Structure formats: structure tokens, C-alpha cells
Amino acid sequence: MNKQEFTITVYTENQIGLLNRIAIIFSRRKINIESMNSSPSEIDGIHRFTIVMNETEEVVRKLVRQIEKQVDVLKAYYNTGDEIVWQELALYKVPTDEIAEKVKVERLLREFGARAVVIRKDYTVFETTGHREETDKLIKVLEPYGLIEFVRSARVAIIKESNGFHEKLKEFEELNPSVEVVANEYLNKQEEVFDM
Amino acid sequence: MQDTLKQPQKDALLTKTESISGSEAVMRAFVEEGVETIFGYPGGAIMPIYDALYDYQQNLEHILVRHEQGAIHAAQGYARTSGRTGVVFATSGPGATNLVTGLADALIDSTPLVCITGQVFAHLLGTDAFQETDIINITTPCTKWNYQVTDANEIPAVLAKAFFIANSGRPGPVLIDITKNAQVQKFDYSGYEKCNFIRSYRPKPIVRKEYIEQAAQLINEAKKPFVIFGQGVILGKAEKEFKAFIEKAGIPTAWTIMGLSALPSNHPLNVGMLGMHGNYAPNVLTNDCDVLIAVGMRFDDRVTGRLDKYARQAKVIHLDIDPAEIDKNVKTTVPVWGDCKETLPLLTELVQFRNHAAWIQRFKELEQEEIDACIYKELNPTGDELTMGEVIKVLNELTNGEAVLVTDVGQHQMVTCRYAKFIQSKSNITSGGLGTMGFALPAAIGAKFGAPDRTVVAIIGDGGFQMTIQELGTIMQTGINVKLLILNNSFLGMVRQWQELFHSKRYSFVDITSPDFVLVAKGYRIEGQRVADRAGLRDALKAMLEHDGSYLLEVMVGKENNVFPMVEAGTSVSEIRLK
Numbered sequence: 001m002n003k004q005e006f007t008i009t010v011y012t013e014n015q016i017g018l019l020n021r022i023a024i025i026f027s028r029r030k031i032n033i034e035s036m037n038s039s040p041s042e043i044d045g046i047h048r049f050t051i052v053m054n055e056t057e058e059v060v061r062k063l064v065r066q067i068e069k070q071v072d073v074l075k076a077y078y079n080t081g082d083e084i085v086w087q088e089l090a091l092y093k094v095p096t097d098e099i100a101e102k103v104k105v106e107r108l109l110r111e112f113g114a115r116a117v118v119i120r121k122d123y124t125v126f127e128t129t130g131h132r133e134e135t136d137k138l139i140k141v142l143e144p145y146g147l148i149e150f151v152r153s154a155r156v157a158i159i160k161e162s163n164g165f166h167e168k169l170k171e172f173e174e175l176n177p178s179v180e181v182v183a184n185e186y187l188n189k190q191e192e193v194f195d196m
Numbered sequence: 197m198q199d200t201l202k203q204p205q206k207d208a209l210l211t212k213t214e215s216i217s218g219s220e221a222v223m224r225a226f227v228e229e230g231v232e233t234i235f236g237y238p239g240g241a242i243m244p245i246y247d248a249l250y251d252y253q254q255n256l257e258h259i260l261v262r263h264e265q266g267a268i269h270a271a272q273g274y275a276r277t278s279g280r281t282g283v284v285f286a287t288s289g290p291g292a293t294n295l296v297t298g299l300a301d302a303l304i305d306s307t308p309l310v311c312i313t314g315q316v317f318a319h320l321l322g323t324d325a326f327q328e329t330d331i332i333n334i335t336t337p338c339t340k341w342n343y344q345v346t347d348a349n350e351i352p353a354v355l356a357k358a359f360f361i362a363n364s365g366r367p368g369p370v371l372i373d374i375t376k377n378a379q380v381q382k383f384d385y386s387g388y389e390k391c392n393f394i395r396s397y398r399p400k401p402i403v404r405k406e407y408i409e410q411a412a413q414l415i416n417e418a419k420k421p422f423v424i425f426g427q428g429v430i431l432g433k434a435e436k437e438f439k440a441f442i443e444k445a446g447i448p449t450a451w452t453i454m455g456l457s458a459l460p461s462n463h464p465l466n467v468g469m470l471g472m473h474g475n476y477a478p479n480v481l482t483n484d485c486d487v488l489i490a491v492g493m494r495f496d497d498r499v500t501g502r503l504d505k506y507a508r509q510a511k512v513i514h515l516d517i518d519p520a521e522i523d524k525n526v527k528t529t530v531p532v533w534g535d536c537k538e539t540l541p542l543l544t545e546l547v548q549f550r551n552h553a554a555w556i557q558r559f560k561e562l563e564q565e566e567i568d569a570c571i572y573k574e575l576n577p578t579g580d581e582l583t584m585g586e587v588i589k590v591l592n593e594l595t596n597g598e599a600v601l602v603t604d605v606g607q608h609q610m611v612t613c614r615y616a617k618f619i620q621s622k623s624n625i626t627s628g629g630l631g632t633m634g635f636a637l638p639a640a641i642g643a644k645f646g647a648p649d650r651t652v653v654a655i656i657g658d659g660g661f662q663m664t665i666q667e668l669g670t671i672m673q674t675g676i677n678v679k680l681l682i683l684n685n686s687f688l689g690m691v692r693q694w695q696e697l698f699h700s701k702r703y704s705f706v707d708i709t710s711p712d713f714v715l716v717a718k719g720y721r722i723e724g725q726r727v728a729d730r731a732g733l734r735d736a737l738k739a740m741l742e743h744d745g746s747y748l749l750e751v752m753v754g755k756e757n758n759v760f761p762m763v764e765a766g767t768s769v770s771e772i773r774l775k
Contacts, residue, residue, distance in 0.1 A: 065520040
């Protein structure tokens, strides 16, 4: 089975130390996390982690089970790129005089949908959001114009098929929830012995 | 702070609150949870809790150990014989870090523990204060759950949650770190409420009927079904249900060392031990059965040997309470989620009465091969040297299989598990998953507190005994009655065996010298003797068992005996070698 990019979405209680508990599930197995984002979710008090990694599906499925096993985790999902809508945000710091003088840069920035966030005499900070390839491309473009600093955020993702967590949470709050809350929907779909 | 940790707001007019300290709240929580025994060691950051304990000595028995590792292994032994949650006190810093081995051991062997550690004042957190360690982050990978309390108001709800998590679902260790200010802080206490629900935590998966039906059908159609089981049967208190199941289906049954004693040794369907030093027949026939039914076990690599050659011909039914175990190592054909106390009776109802006589005969034939090749000479040696096996054999005869046997790690552990006879569950206490040398002595002390009416015999090698030998002091001080049987081969025997077999006898640092154990014990006011010959063995064991109080018996056994059969690392279970 080939490695591919997966995005794991985890709904959790808002608990100190949980970030570490989730992170070590990966590091223990020497799996690199490409990006990890922790944020509030659509529900007050419930946190949402978005984790990106390159792995085979069987490994990802096992990771998800280990994540769900944690006491403070409500639910974890994994998706491939085409099952989600995702964005990353990038910031670029460029010398202001370069941009001011070179009309070409301005055009380029417009082309990439970049927006000026801060404009100072000495530097200007641009922001753009998009997929990895898009934000990467702008680095290449800005490099000749003295790119001073670059940073990119972790991925945030929305699952296309998800109806949100409100309904699911109600099930979790019941003593006898639906099977799906407890059981793992990926069960019994695996043909071969795992090789993680 | 999440909602579930807050004490429910009660009507102030109806509920009297009183002002108590955080430490007092810890004591009250223990009393409410039915805690009777605490294993611990005091220190600076946990002094307020020990001060509160001073007034609770009538309700809570505190066992002062000699090292925090001893405390946690004792709590494990206690939990394993009693089925209850073991409780540990330790101070911050080194006290807390000394618990780590026991936490890892308890996590991998699913032992319910609640460990309370003291912590420096909250305002000192992160300042490298005296005896400050980040014990929450240190113990995150080796606890089922952990939590740091910095405000006394949290204590009742956090402890309720801790006890619930530790001993529900797949049990495990929980660590609660309480800062000193929270221990001394007075707060309005409005009573203790036990926890039985956490929305993000599902102790048991829901039993799915369709899987029970599919499993029953596979079992009913099977020609060569084979049951393997682990500690899940014991943890689920499902010994009776398990026995009823295998008896109705007439299926030969083998165990992992963690499952040992859940099924009586002399049960006609008990075909022995699985894994690296397990019995010949169950290992070989794992690769011959057509349906493999795994109950409350996790396909550890010491059980499966080489995975890609493990039971590939078989359809696998896996009964487990932990969803993450299903498909983790071995692909399951039918997963039967849930507590086996619930799933086994459902399955029993659907399976048909069967008698797989010819199939069981195959086990008997292979057993005979094993008897001829290794068992007979281990139990009836003719040479001058004593074997570990014959010691266990005589012990069986003297205890009638009624004793609790606590083993350490190494050759003596494998030999004991192979040859000990049990008639009662919760009788085999060992460090299975982590393989912690030094486990047996403190665990035996705890095991005796957990089962005070039973004879507890710790069987320990000369290496492991020296790892936690200080707990002889705990025996001395508590006056508890545990029997210490040291099988001394003057080597770190298991490693030596591997060096002999796989490293051309290059015995690298396995030649260990020991003190005069009998004399050491004497220093601790523990009676004992040493025996080195066959003629004196039975009487010596008898003297040990009959002695009123703890007793140390050191048996000198052959230096270079090996444990066989053996599934070599990286080979298949069916390639198990007899010599």
C-alpha cells in the first residue's frame, strides 16, 4: 500500500496536555506530522485538531483508533485530499522599496491574490491563503525581490461530507449512543496483515 | 477546565457545604471509593496529604514501602489478586519519576491504578523548583489518563473521574498530580459523587449482534477451531462464562501468560501455553486450525512470533473490549466488540454442542512429543543439578495449585508459567507485557494484601530479586506473610540462554554474583534457608510453606539450563524448536 497525504480531524474536550497526548501517538511510531492545527470547533468547549501526514491508509486507520482511545477524545476522522476543503495561510515579508519601485511585483501579488497586511517604510507583509502549491509558488516568485521572511500556517480543513458535530455530540452525551459513536466505521475492511 | 470536572452545583439551601482542605478531600474520596490499602512513600510535596492520612488510619491502611517503584508494583499485585484499584502515594520529583516503570507495566498489562503524586506549589511550576518534575508530561505515554490539580475545588470530581477511568473498560493506570497549595487550600466541600459517565470516554463498545451471529456461524462450521485467551477473561470477571463457552463448543483452548489461571490447569480442554516458551501443540496447531477465536488478548509479538506466518490459514474471531486492539496486529475476520462477560454468553447461546475429538487428539499427540523431548527431563531430572521445573513440580504438589504465584521476569518466569498448576483464577501474577525485573517481590507483598487469605509465593531469579531487594524492609515492617522462593542459577539466565543460542556462547555480562540471600533476609528478620540438593528440596519447600510468617527459600538450580520449547525471534510459531 502506498503512502499518501491524509488529513485527520479530531474532536476533543478542551484539556491541557491533550495536544501532547495526541502528538506522542505519532512520534512514538516515528511518524512525521506535516502540520497540526488546534482550534475551537463549531461547538463551544469542543476543540478540533487538524493533522496532516503522509502515510499508508492502514497506518492512518490505526493511528485514528489510538487517538480515539484517549479518554478526552470524542471522535477522530481521516480523509484524503479530495474529501476535504482545505486552506493554508502564508505570510511574506518583502522590502517595501522593492515593491514600490517595481510595478511587476505588484502585478504578481495581485495575480496570486495576495493582500498587504502591514505596510511600513522598510518592509511590507503580504498574506495569501490557498493550497500548498500556490503558497509555495509565491515564495519562488518573491525570492528575486529580496523576500525577508516567510511563514505558513498549519492546514485547516472542512470535511465535505460532514454535517458538523452538533448532532454527534448529542449522541456522545447519551448513556446509550448509536453504534457509530462507539464502533469504528473502518472496521473489517482490511484484507491483509498490517505492517505498521 | 471542562464541565465534567466541576462539581455539580447543588441547591445551596439544601446542601450543607463545609470547609475542608484538599488533602482531606483526597481522604474522603478514598473512603467513598472503598479504598482500604494505600502503598506509598512520603516526601516534601505530599506532606499535607500524609498529614490528613494521619487522621484516617482507621479507614485507610497505608503500607510504607522502601522505594516508590516498590509501592507501585505492590499496588499492581494488590489490584491483580483483588480485582480492585490499587492506590499509590508518592512525592514530587524523584518520588514521582520512580513510579514510571510501574505505570508503564500497569498500562501494558491493563492494571487499574490510581497514583497520587505531590507537586510543588502552583506558583513554582516551571521554575525548576526543588523536587519539581513535569510528571504529567513524563507519564503521558504510560498512563491511561493523567491530570494535574492546582485548585482544591477540583479534587472530588477529578478523583471520581480517576477511579472511574482506572477500573472501567480496559483498565489502566491513572496519575493525579496535586500541587501543594491545592493540598492545603480550604474549599467548600459539598460531598463526593462517584463518576460513571464521561462523554468523551466509552469504556465498552456496544455489542453488535451481527458480529456475534457471524462468529457463531464460523465456529459452528469449523472443523478445527482453536480458542486462545488472555487476561481479558480475568479482567472481565468472565471465567465462568468463558468455561461455559469452550465446554459447549468443545474447543481446545490455550492461554497467554496473562490469561493463565483463568481456566483450571487440569481442565480437559486446556491445551497449554502460547508463545515463545509456550507449549508445542498450541503453537504448532495455531498454524493448522481453521477458526482461531481470540478472547481478551492482544496478539503480542511474544505470542505470535513472526506475524506474516501467523495463522494465515485461519479465520480469526477476536473478542476484545478495546477497539484499538482489533486488527492491530492480526487481521480479524469477525470482530466481536465488547466486554467478554457480555459477549461470551451471547456466543455460547448460538454455538452448537460439539466434540472435536480427532482435533483434540492432535494436541495430545504433540503434547506427548513435547513431554518426551523436554517436559519429562525438566520435571524428572537425573543429573545432580536441580532444575527449575522440578522445584515448581514439588511446589504444585505441596500447594495443590491453590497458591498465588507471583513471578519476576526471566527463565524462572517461563518455567513457572509452563509448569505451575492452578485451580483458581487471579492466581498467576507476573509482569507480562513490560517484562519488568524486580516486579515480583513488591508485587507479592501487594498480592498478599489483596488476597490475605491465600498463600502467596513469589518466585524470583537471583537477578530480579536484587533489583527491588529493599522491599524486604516492607515485609519486615508490615509483618506480612509472603513466601520468597529464589531460583538461583548464578546467571542472568534468560539472557545467557540467548547468548548461548544466538551469540555463540559469548556470555557478555550475565555472570551475576549474589549476596548470601538467606543472611540478607535474616538481617530483615525473615527466616530462611538454602537448598541445593534434590533430597532436601521437598522438606525445604514444606518448611517455607508451613512457616508462620514470611520465609525465604533459596534453591540453587543448574547454571546453564535452558527453557524449551522456544519460538526463536523472527520465526513462525509452527517452527517452534524442542531443543
